[in-house]
Amino acid sequence: MSIDLLVLLVLALIAVGAALGMLFSRNTVYSVLFLVLVMLTLAVLYLILGAPFVALAQVTVYAGAIMVLFLFAVMILGPQKLAGAGGPIGWQRPVAFGLTLLFLVEVVYAFAAKVGKLGALSCAEAGFGSPAAIGDLLFNRYLLPFEVTSVLLLVAAVGAVVLTRE
């Protein structure tokens, strides 16, 4: 078992554990924190995969900004615990679990039978995921999507403000 594999396994376990934690934790704050943990482990993984800029973006934007926003939301809405299991449509939960398990089985089967051996990581030349390379690509080939997403963010910001106005 090579070192990389071991590291990957550990990170994977942490990520999955945190995700399950988020899923089952009663207290909303705990689930926010678990999600932050998942994001951080992913950031580390991105580093391994030669995408430093993405990893840092992940940490700052995702973990930092969005999750903080979530915390604000939780604080505003109050972290009351929702009692009871099913609520009005009780049958929903068991059916959902059943279907997700079925989906899991199918994915596992897919990986086992269908997906062939993909290539190993190439970790090619240095500067592969460096900001310079990404910036060059971003502003040449992907200029249009870049502008569009900026508009999207603007709209989202305005929308958020308008929606929450009294």
Next chain:
Amino acid sequence: MDFLMNPLNLMTFFPLVGVAIILLIPRERKDAIRWVAVVTSLVSFFISLWMLSMFHAQNPNFQMVYDKIWMKTGGFEIHYAMGVDGLSILLVLLTTLLTPISIFSAWTAIEDRVKEFTIAFLVMEVGMLGVFLALDLFTFFVFWEFSLVPMYFIIGIWGGPRRTYSAIKFMLYTMVGSVLMLLAILWLGLSQGTFYLPDLLAKGVNLPLHLQSWLFLAFALAFAIKVPMWPLHSWLPDAHVEAPTAGSVILAGVLLKMGTYGFLRFNLSLFPQASVKYAVPIAVLAIIGIIYGAMVAYAQKDFKKLVAYTSVSHLGFVMLGLFALNPLGIEGGILQMINHGLSTGALFLIVGVIYERTHTRDLNAFGGLWKIMPIYGAFSIVVALSSMGLPGLNGFIGEFTILLGAFKSPVLGPVFTIFAATGIILAAVYILVMLQKVFMGPVKEKNLGLKDLNWREITVFAVLTLFIFWIGLHPAPFFNLMGPSVEKLAHGLQAAAVAMH
């Protein structure tokens, strides 16, 4: 400007001139509106007479053809084409004759929203004329759907108590059929490369028989609903009972003929082999229609429903005539379409007259009307006898030629004629019982004060009776008009019949 120089276009779209004028007249001036409507449709009638004068009867092909490219889509030119030949000339004249009559007869019957009523009627005349004159499958379909809309409003707005139900039923029922027809038109057009009828007829539809059968059946369903043929007729009684008198006259007089005309123009002309193949089943349905229509008519309590079911019976005769696939049967069929338009139109006017006075259509409420309304009685007897097929009147000429055609038909035979001929006895039964219930027997007190026909109603009935006697005593001009075209059509069918056996 050459668009309006063509007599067919001028005639078809002239009612729109009336519509324009009516739009300008204020709503309160009802009589002015009515006069404009009647005059416009009369002018349209005179234009159709002018067209008749230019129509030379020996030429079996399409005449006065007006053909323009309407639109180019996907490598296809959709033509706007209008033309008339022996098969459609009489129906066009019937339309232009019946429209002024029905508008004129609705003088006192329609009081509210007269403006919209007259506009709906004139627009419908455009639609109907378009259907009979269109030479392009696409134009035909446009006019076919277009003519439904005004009739929907006429039944839906000015109709009787259950008008919305029957208007919607009428609309949906016909639409179901025409959807299939649209598919068939598209399939036919795409497979043959053109929608232009003369080209299709000249070239002949080169499709294997089983494909031809599918196209035939799709067209047949749409037209069978419109005719209406036996199992698909349940919209007719509701539509007739709920429609105002003028609406019923036009519905029975012209709209039903669009179905039989469709069979004639598309099913028989384009798919001879399939026609021969399906002649017997359709003839059987027609005969069921004749006998079934007559029996159900006899059992009706409502005067208008009785007359509605008679239409099922009469048009059963027409269908039998058409699918006898020989010149005699087809000529009889076409003439019977005209006769049915005249006599059933008149029958509905008779129902309208008595409904206007007594506001009831229950047969048992009447009795002895011949004693207190002699002129009304006289006209009704003549019209009833004509629809019963009394020799010397128009009904007999049509029925005799049809039954004779069916008897000598290559596909049908004596057995069909025997069953169809029983229809004549059953027709006598329900007509005479109707006459007995309405016009004979002692007069009921509440009917004593009824006034006889006024001059307006008398002119309407006089015109119709004139035609009833004319076709009855001297039908030669009508037969000569359609002779060559029917000969050409029958020739194609004969060849197919021989090829099939």
Next chain:
Amino acid sequence: MVLTNYLLALSAVLFIIGVAGVLVRRNALVIYMAIELMLNAANLAFVAFAAEFGALDGQIAVFFVMTVAAAEVAVGLAILVTIFRTRKSVDIDTLHRLKG
């Protein structure tokens, strides 16, 4: 040596957990977080393939996913706050007026 399969497997598992979260939980916030989780799983797959093919496009995609996620969270939480003002509860099941 680390195969992309394993990374994809991890991404799939995370994705399924996200889906389970959306379907099971009744708290609107947790549902949002489950959706974020699903997006992250997708990002992971992107980066994994970017690494394997040595093409930076995958990483660019991650950025776009991030912006969309950000916009979505902003608007989503705004909506949630307005709903909270009237409903006084975060439970998703209270919102069932719009029905067939």
Next chain:
Amino acid sequence: MFLSEAMNQTGTFFHLVPWAVLFPVLGLLINMAFGRRMGEKGVAAVAVTASGLSFVVAVLMWLSLRAQPAGATVPFLSWMTPVHIAWAFRVDTLSVTMMLVVSGVGTLIHLYAVGYMHYDVRYKGDPGRYARFFVFLNLFIAAMMILVTGDSYLMLFVGWEGVGLCSYLLISFWFEYDTKGNLSLANAKAGNKAFIANRIGDFGFLLGMFYMFSVFGTLNFGKVFSEAPTVAQTHPQAILVITLLLLLGVTGKSAQIPLYVWLPDAMAGPTPVSALIHAATMVTAGVYLIARSHVLYDLVPAAQHTVALVGALTALFAATIAVAQNDIKKVLAYSTISQLGFMVAAVGVGAYVAAMFHLIAHAFFKALLFLAAGSVIIALERAHHPLPEEGGHDAHHNDDPPDFDPQDMRFMGGLRKVIPITFWTYLIAGLTLAGIPPLAAFFSKDEIIADTKAAFPLVYWLLVLAAFLTAFYIGRQIFLVFFGKPRSHAAAHAKESPWTMTSVLVVLAALSALGGLLNWPHPYLAEWLGHTLGEVEAAGLNPLVAGTSATIAIVSFLLAWWVYGKRPLQSASQPDPLQRPLGWLFTAMQAKWWVDELYWAVVINPYIALCRIAAAFDVWVIDAIVNDTAWLTDFVGEKIARWQTGFVRNYALSVFVGVLLIFTYLLWR
């Protein structure tokens, strides 16, 4: 000078034949348009002259035929071009004979109707209808003329249904009354029955024409008769089927066995109608048709036998019913059916001249019988409740029983003294009908019986039996009505009808008495018809047969005197003397062997039930299918709508299920 101009180059008037139809049509149009304004006298004048002119044209035709016996075909107007049939008139000895009878008797009856309707219209309280009666009467003459002068079966058919229409209109002329004069649908129903029964007969006629056209290619008499022999070879059974189908038409129109039921009910019409239409002219149309198609019938002996058998059976069957009827007009109605049976039997055995001879004689004496019966009815009616203008006092003070019916013989008796002219004319006609020697019917009926004796023995015995019953029931009627003592106040105080009616009676009495001369000492009629019917059966009197039939008639008449004359009935309520000896047989005969009830049970009620079922089927099945499909779409739509619960999580689940399905599909593919 007028005649010479009218005569065309060949010295004949054939080209005038359309006027035989056009004059009555003109008459009816004038009456229809100006009926109200011209008053009764004007209307009567126009109607009678129209019919008279038609008779004049008939006489002109007769004259022309004397000059040129072969006759001619006069084309008039094109008609059914696709089947090459035109309005064309055929003038030959057969059609002119019919024309003379129709217009001759018709004009006399028009005269009679002037007087009769004057009273009848007032009794029914609707003087306005006077004009309408004569419009229909003229229409009848026109239709009958078309029938007899038509040059093709189709034109004959137009006249055929035209007279059917007139009989319908005239039977239900008083459509709001019944025969006794109280408000009911009876007359209207009788009219319907007549028209529908005729229509059933015409159904057969039509099918016959279709078959004829498909085999001969034409319906024109000339062509059909010339091609008949060749067609008989090529299509062996075609002629048989055609002739039998025509026979079905004949039974409808001339009231033979299956379809005779309408004639007795047709008595609901005013008496002139019964005389003209249901005795003299229309009902003989069937006999004319067979006589006209003699070429076809001669080719197929089987058809001839059926015709003869149908005729003979009808003759006997109707005679039995006539014996037991109480209504004066019903007796005459069944008598007409019986005499028609004689004629049909005659043409059935090929004795066309005998049939036509009897037809002419029958037209005279039966018309006279009906008109005399009408005069009796009017006499009783005027005595029962006299009209105001005749010094009638309104109160019904007289002691007539409440159910007094002017047509019921039980309320008559001893009328010979009060209405002598009617009595003597009635007696002459009655004796003629019975076949007493010197009078017309003796010769015509004797010829028929003589011809059938040779050709078809069974028919001979049936006819002899029928002749015996004929003499008996007419004797019964005469003794019941005119002898014994009056059995009601009205009978005692009856007054003779005005001269307009009685003059016609006298003329007809003369005609029916001297009618025999037409064919007896010298067979004029045989020669006259020979021009059309080709070789004609040997005329002349067979002494043996003549003797037997004369003795039968006299014996039967005396028997009737012995039963009804010797001890006349005392009161109206006394049962008929035959009731006791014959018992159930008499009741069966009186109830017309329950044939009407049979038709109602077997044909009419099942049809009505079937129609109700069909109507219900139409609403509950066909309409239901349409409405149910509409309901179904609504139902399914509503079910699907329930799936939108409003819970966001359900929607998420549905999305996920979708994903799952696609994923599994991708996996398995």
